[in-house]
Amino acid sequence: MIIRDITAPNPGAFTLSGTRTYLLGESAVIDPGPAIDSHIEAVRNAMPRLTTILITHRHGDHAPAAVPLKRMTGARIVAPRGVFDDTLVDQRVSGGDTIPIEDESLEVIATPGHTAEHVCFLTSAGDLFTGDTVLGEGTTAIFPPDGSMRDYIASLRLLLAHNPKRILPAHGPTRDDAATLIEQYIAHRLERERQVFDALAGGATSAASMRQRIYPDLDPRLHGAAEIQIAAHLIKLVEDGRVIERGDSYAIQSAPQ
Ligand SMILES: [Zn+2]
Structure with missing residues (x-):
């Protein structure tokens, strides 16, 4: 499956160069990003056959664009409980679920820590979409009580146990050294x-x-x-x-x- 990405125009201290919205094949996106018109338009133009919008966690730089994109395209929203209310979300996911996307099957990994509901998505080729759990550079912020350092470190260990090859984070560059990077995060x-x-x-x-x-x-x-x-x-x-x-x-x- 071809993976592309579009970076939203929301650079900042926590978002680094901006939120990276991932485009999977021709039909799915992960973390549609903030509801900024030019970004929504860019995602729409790049994905004329959009059917599935996956979300890692509820934060404002990840989830909001799902709402206008669903309205414009009819795509379904797939997200863990804690993201939006049930009227907006078409499918709730939790750890261990698999989501078919074209010829691929994405595994859902529950990774509480950055937020309680956070999930990551893993392809059969070992591409791991980490949202804010692992970033391409620097470290992620843990704000209690929603954030939990204890859960976070356990989630990093769980990700490592899935033997990912690449990290495709919501912020910062893609990393080919997935295991090393996660080990560094834990250390x-x-x-x-x-x-x-x-x-x-x-x-x-x-x-x-x-x-x-x-x-x-x-x-x-x-x-x-x-x-x-x-x-x-x-x-x-x-x-x-x-x-x-x-x-x-x-x-x-x-x-x-
Ligand atoms: Zn976040």
Whole structure:
């Protein structure tokens, strides 16, 4: 199956060069993108036989263009529960489902973490459409409580177990080193978790004081986002039973007697 893509004109700190809408053969798209007229028009022109619109997760830079595209073409919307309401979605998918697209069969992999409902799509050739779970460069943002670091790391391990060959992310370049990239993603998060734990052990008890230790030279505009990532790690450490939360501060769980 021929895979093409069109990048939406929505570049930014989180979207990198913009959302990449993938065109599968002549009939399906993955993540139609933001509802920007020129982007919708470009997708429509490139896909005169559009019948299926697949969505990885509900965020505004991924899903909204599905609505006008469905209205204009009659294409069906295929998405996990949590994306739009049931009146708009023609087929709900969850992990383990397969979606026939022309001569291909896409496997749905549930990858909660970036958002609770996030799914990825895998072709039989090992092309993995990762949405925001793995990006072509940099890291993805985990914003609790919808985002979960614990789920996210488990989802990365699940993706690795499917032996993908290429990563086709919603943001950033396509990567031919799928397994290496996912392993780096897991290692990066575990390293950050270790830094958070070490900052706690060193006396930092709040996300702000940990941020000063872990990211000493960070651009002040990114302080808030960095503290949320630290909070996501702290929540995971609490869930893992290694840290306890006391009001606004955190402490290392002492070893059982
Ligand atoms: Zn997103």
